[in-house]
Amino acid sequence: MKAEWIARQSSRPQGWPGQIVARVMSYETIPVNRLALDELEVDDDESVLDVGCGHGRTLAALEREARAGFMAGIDPSEVMVSLASRRLRKARGRGRAEIQQAESHRIPYPDGRFDAALAVHVLYFWPDPARDLAEIRRVLRPGGRLLLGCRPDDAAARAALPSSVYALCSPEDVEKLLLAAGFDSVSTQIHQLGEAPFACARAEVGAAAG
Numbered sequence: 001m002k003a004e005w006i007a008r009q010s011s012r013p014q015g016w017p018g019q020i021v022a023r024v025m026s027y028e029t030i031p032v033n034r035l036a037l038d039e040l041e042v043d044d045d046e047s048v049l050d051v052g053c054g055h056g057r058t059l060a061a062l063e064r065e066a067r068a069g070f071m072a073g074i075d076p077s078e079v080m081v082s083l084a085s086r087r088l089r090k091a092r093g094r095g096r097a098e099i100q101q102a103e104s105h106r107i108p109y110p111d112g113r114f115d116a117a118l119a120v121h122v123l124y125f126w127p128d129p130a131r132d133l134a135e136i137r138r139v140l141r142p143g144g145r146l147l148l149g150c151r152p153d154d155a156a157a158r159a160a161l162p163s164s165v166y167a168l169c170s171p172e173d174v175e176k177l178l179l180a181a182g183f184d185s186v187s188t189q190i191h192q193l194g195e196a197p198f199a200c201a202r203a204e205v206g207a208a209a210g
């Protein structure tokens with residue numbers, strides 16, 4: 001079982017312990033974020049929002065791949081915003097990236113701003129996931145898509161992650177939440193990474209959505 005203080009720091013890194021957790025996390029989550037990006041299939045010139053962008057490593061990878069695109073990250077943790085801002089410094093200077101301190105239930109962008117969004121290992125920390133998903137949908141254009149990545153609820157995840165911090169969801173519940181938030185064409189891939197499964201739910205905003 002992950003110690004509760006580490007779990008709390010993972011949910012919103014703060015202070016010097018948060019700096020350490022953030023740095024470890026930035027390596028640990030490379031494989032799952034790679035899967036998420038592969039499933040999101042971002043074109044060269046697209047605008048992408050990383051919700052709970054943390055350390056910014058995923059945005060930096062995207063920035064290298066989508067050479068004509070725009071990358072935005074939001075995160076409520078000052079530690080994470082500072083790390084991601086430093087990592088994306090050059091891209092920010094060129095107007096190709098922005099990092100903002102914000103939560104996913106109040107995203108500081110207008111309706112339809114993004115072609116795609118991802119949120120990896122964030123869903124567990126939302127007190128009201130339906131509200132946050134509806135807000136992510138709002139900032140996606142008609143035809144835009146979201147990739148929601150999380151550890152699915154199972155006995156191993158429950159044994160590893162303290163329930164006082166991690167609200168785990170089954171893949172079926174995640175799909176229901178996405179549909180309730182107004183997304184269409186929801187599908188889930190379960191990947192096996194070492195001993196732990198990782199669920200990638202991909203959802204689209206209907207082309208006629210206004």
Ligand SMILES: C[S@@+](CC[C@H](N)C(=O)[O-])C[C@H]1O[C@@H](n2cnc3c(N)ncnc32)[C@H](O)[C@@H]1O
Pocket residue numbers: 010011012013025026029033051052053054055074075076077080102103104105119120121122125126
């Ligand atoms: C486990 S980390 C994952 C970071 C990154 N997505 C990754 O895969 O490495 C969870 C992140 O979500 C952020 N977070 C927590 N609650 C959030 C919320 N309501 N809105 C946006 N981000 C949130 C935390 O500050 C933290 O940076």
